[in-house]
Amino acid sequence: MSRELSTVVCADADEEHRSATATALESAGFDVVTASSVDTVEAALGGDVDCVVTAFRFPDGDGFDVVAAVRDRHPDCACVLFTSQSLSELPRGGREQVVEYVPRSVPDARDRLVDVVEGATAEVTQAAYPLPENETERLSAVRAYDVAELSAEATFDRLTALMTTHFDIDVAFVGLVDEHEERFVACTGANWRTLAREDSICTHTILTDEEMVVEDTHEDPRFAEVDRLDELHIRSYAGARITDSEGNALGAVCCTDDEPRSYTRAELDDLRRFADEVEEQLLLRRRLGEERE
Amino acid sequence: MSLQGDAVYEFENLPLEPVETGTNLLVTGPALGGTRELLLRLLLGGDAVVIITADTSARETLSDFERLGGSAPGERVRVVDCTQDDGDGGEFVSAVGTPADLTGIGIEYAGQYESVYARGYDAVRTGIYTLTPLLVYSDDVRPVFRFINTVSSRIRTADGLGVCAIDPEAHEDRVVGSIAQSFDARIEVRDADAGVDIRVRGLPDQPREWTAVPALR
Numbered sequence: 397m398s399r400e401l402s403t404v405v406c407a408d409a410d411e412e413h414r415s416a417t418a419t420a421l422e423s424a425g426f427d428v429v430t431a432s433s434v435d436t437v438e439a440a441l442g443g444d445v446d447c448v449v450t451a452f453r454f455p456d457g458d459g460f461d462v463v464a465a466v467r468d469r470h471p472d473c474a475c476v477l478f479t480s481q482s483l484s485e486l487p488r489g490g491r492e493q494v495v496e497y498v499p500r501s502v503p504d505a506r507d508r509l510v511d512v513v514e515g516a517t518a519e520v521t522q523a524a525y526p527l528p529e530n531e532t533e534r535l536s537a538v539r540a541y542d543v544a545e546l547s548a549e550a551t552f553d554r555l556t557a558l559m560t561t562h563f564d565i566d567v568a569f570v571g572l573v574d575e576h577e578e579r580f581v582a583c584t585g586a587n588w589r590t591l592a593r594e595d596s597i598c599t600h601t602i603l604t605d606e607e608m609v610v611e612d613t614h615e616d617p618r619f620a621e622v623d624r625l626d627e628l629h630i631r632s633y634a635g636a637r638i639t640d641s642e643g644n645a646l647g648a649v650c651c652t653d654d655e656p657r658s659y660t661r662a663e664l665d666d667l668r669r670f671a672d673e674v675e676e677q678l679l680l681r682r683r684l685g686e687e688r689e
Numbered sequence: 690m691s692l693q694g695d696a697v698y699e700f701e702n703l704p705l706e707p708v709e710t711g712t713n714l715l716v717t718g719p720a721l722g723g724t725r726e727l728l729l730r731l732l733l734g735g736d737a738v739v740i741i742t743a744d745t746s747a748r749e750t751l752s753d754f755e756r757l758g759g760s761a762p763g764e765r766v767r768v769v770d771c772t773q774d775d776g777d778g779g780e781f782v783s784a785v786g787t788p789a790d791l792t793g794i795g796i797e798y799a800g801q802y803e804s805v806y807a808r809g810y811d812a813v814r815t816g817i818y819t820l821t822p823l824l825v826y827s828d829d830v831r832p833v834f835r836f837i838n839t840v841s842s843r844i845r846t847a848d849g850l851g852v853c854a855i856d857p858e859a860h861e862d863r864v865v866g867s868i869a870q871s872f873d874a875r876i877e878v879r880d881a882d883a884g885v886d887i888r889v890r891g892l893p894d895q896p897r898e899w900t901a902v903p904a905l906r
Contacts, residue, residue, distance in 0.1 A: 460792075483783070483800050492832045493792045494839050497799035502807040515846030523838050524831035526870035594831050603870060617864050621829035 402517040405440045407431040407462055408451035408478075413500075417449065417478065420506040421513065434461045441469045446517045449509065452479040452486065459486075463493045471592050472523040472576055474516035478509050494522065520575065524594040528603055528645060535575055537644035543572070543581040546681040552582030552674065555649075559670055560584050563663060565653045566629065570638075570674055571598050572647035581647075588628065595624040601635040602645035607664045608635045612656035629654040634664065636671035641679060649674050698814065698850040702904040703730055704887070705876075706894045710812070710848035713841040715869050718878025720744070720821070720856040723885030723905045727878055728818050729754050730904065731852045737810035739767045739801050743788045743822040746774030750818065751782075764808055767801035769794060771822070788822035791836045798840065806847070815844055817853040820868065824860060830867075837871045 404426045408414035411432070418428045429445075431437040434457040437448065448466050452459040463475045475493075479486075480500040496516055498509045520527065528534050543549060552570045559568035567585035571578045578596040580588045593599045597619060601608040610633040613619040613626075625631075635650035649671040651659075659667070697707035708714070714731070718724035725745070732738045738759070742750045747770035751762055760766045762781035770778065771788045778784070783797035798815075805813055820837070827833050837853070844851040853872070857865045869875050874891030879899070884906035889895035 477796065483797060486796065492829075492835070494795050494832060494835045495792065496839060496843065497796045497803075499800055499803055502803050508803065508806070511847075512843075515842060518846065519842065521838055521842035522835055524835040526834060526867045527838070528870075594834075600867060603867070617861055618830055618867060621831070 401425065401427045402446040403427045403429060403444055404513060404517070405429045405431055405437060405445055405448045405450075407433075407437045407448065407454070409433065409454045410451065413451065417506060417509065420510055421449070424510045424514065426513065426517075433457075434465065437462050438465045438469075441466060445470055445473055447474040447476065447513050449476045449478050449513060452477065452481045460493060463495055467493065470576065471594050472520050472525075474513075474520075474522050476509065476512055476516060478505075492524075496522075525599045526603060530644065534602075534644045534646075537640050537642065538572055538574060538646050540640075541572065541646060541678055541682065543678075546678065546685060548677055548681050549582060551677055553584065555670055555673060556582045556584035559649075559651060559667075562666065563634075563651050563659075565651045565657075567652045568650065569652075570647065570649050571596070573598055573602050573645070578647065586628070591624070591628075595622050597625070597630070597633045598635055598648040598650065601648040601650070602637055605637065607659075607667055608637075608648075609633070609659050609664070611658050615656075628652075631655055632657040634659045634667055636664075636667045638671050638675045638678070646678070696812070696848070698736070698812070699734060700731055701733060703727075704896055704900045704902060705731075705889070708850065708874075708892065710850070711845040712874070712892075713844055713851035713872045714853070715872040715875045716852060716854040716878060717857045717865065717869075717875060718854070719858065719880060720819070722878075722880050723902070724854055724856070724878045725818055726753070726757065726905055727876070727885065727887065727902065728816050728852055728854045729757055729759065731850075732814045732816045733757060733759055734814070736812040736814050736850075737765045737767075737805040738814050738816065739769070739798060739805065740816045740818065741769045741771065741794060741798055742818055743771040744819050746770060746772045747778050747782045747784075748774060751778075765805060765810060767805060769797045769801060787826065789826035791823065791827065791832050794823075795836055795839055799843065802843065802847075811848065813844075813847065813849045815840070815849055815851045817851075819854040819856060821856045821859045824855075824864070824868075830864060834867070834871070837868065841871050 406418045421428045429440045450459045450462040476496040556568040569583040577590045630652045632653045635648040696710050699707040747768040768782045771785045785793045885902050886899040
């Protein structure tokens with residue numbers, strides 16, 4: 397099988413059902429971790445998980461508790477409810493949960509479950525944010541840039557330091573947008589390492605070839621409810637996308653501040669120049685690395 | 690009933706070329722007028738149909754669907770009703786009761802989808818009319834993105850057809866723009882003197898210029 401082995405957590409308090417479901421998933425080529433309670437699911441979430449298949453009743457909670465634990469740890473991990481509980485018996489989950497569902501009552505239910513899990517693990521399918529059209533190619537493009545290996549950190553640190561004084565802002569950073577989170581490869585003014593994609597404004601910046609400006613996060617319906625931005629004191633934002641030579645969006649070069657603010661056209665042109673510099677550095681360093689090999 | 694590798698969804702009496710299976714279309718247009726009828730017409734054909742209705746009740750939606758030539762609710766035609774209408778539609782109509790319960794809507798939708806699938810209908814057309822109440826009832830847009838991504842990837846991987854409507858006037862452009870990202874193409878609808886015009890962005894071989902829809906006169 398050419399596909400990378402995806403890990404599925406299979407949670408069911410009933411041993412017979414759990415083992416039958418795990419066997420069906422294993423036969424389909426998944427790496428399966430079993431769990432019999434909400435607690436054991438939580439323990440299993442420490443590793444890489446691509447999908448969680450959960451029954452409804454557990455001695456220490458229910459299927460929605462499982463989903464809540466998953467969303468807490470891996471916000472965009474696919475969750476599939478697989479239960480014989482009739483729909484009317486299910487208490488309603490929180491609106492933020494949204495899961496896939498396969499009733500155990502349909503004929504060949506485990507085959508259908510495998511189909512749904514295969515669909516759900518082929519790409520990020522339960523993301524709480526918009527995804528670029530060419531996400532698969534974009535992600536392989538991002539993986540091709542190992543910033544540590546390219547020794548670009550010091551250069552980027554200098555650029556972000558220049559940006560904070562140039563724009564008179566709290567924080568400037570270079571962020572690469574990975575599959576599940578944004579990774580800050582250089583950051584002046586704060587000590588940020590990563591941010592979940594659903595909380596990151598750059599998630600939206602990589603979708604547009606124009607500079608992205610959020611003058612006041614509290615006034616923008618896409619970000620007004622994102623508590624994490626408040627925790628990071630991000631009240632205003634300006635970002636310019638960085639791409640590779642094929643046009644794949646890798647991430648963004650950005651300014652943030654704890655006060656609402658606007659950016660003039662001239663400032664955005666400068667931001668674009670900083671982003672062009674980062675793009676060129678990445679490209680040149682990668683070429684240099686390839687020539688050395 | 691099984692789909693072949695090169696299977697497509699065809700649209701009768703509409704100026705649209707067939708689209709590949711797994712396609713998700715966003716229909717944007719004014720709340721009233723031609724948008725709703727266009728959405729219902731896109732669901733016509735011999736395939737199974739699951740409609741999520743949030744703006745108009747299941748009863749009203751189904752009666753319009755039948756008037757346009759669609760089948761009555763049954764093995765092949767299902768509805769998830771998210772309005773507060775308490776009409777009893779039987780097993781083929783699920784009532785969720787509020788557009789705020791995205792988890793409930795998603796589960797009822799998947800349940801109806803699985804039911805038609807289990808009866809051998811591989812080709813399923815999904816209609817959502819409209820996304821607007823879902824966005825209005827949710828303070829945070831992120832759960833709505835999650836809902837749309839979950840439904841559209843089910844449609845993509847199950848070789849279905851998805852048609853979702855949204856009233857662009859009811860939301861900020863930047864929100865509609867982000868929502869549109871989850872779809873393969875956008876069908877814009879506008880009221881014209883003699884009826885309704887549409888144009889398509891995002892798919893080749895479809896009308897890019899405003900084109901009259903004679904069926905919607």
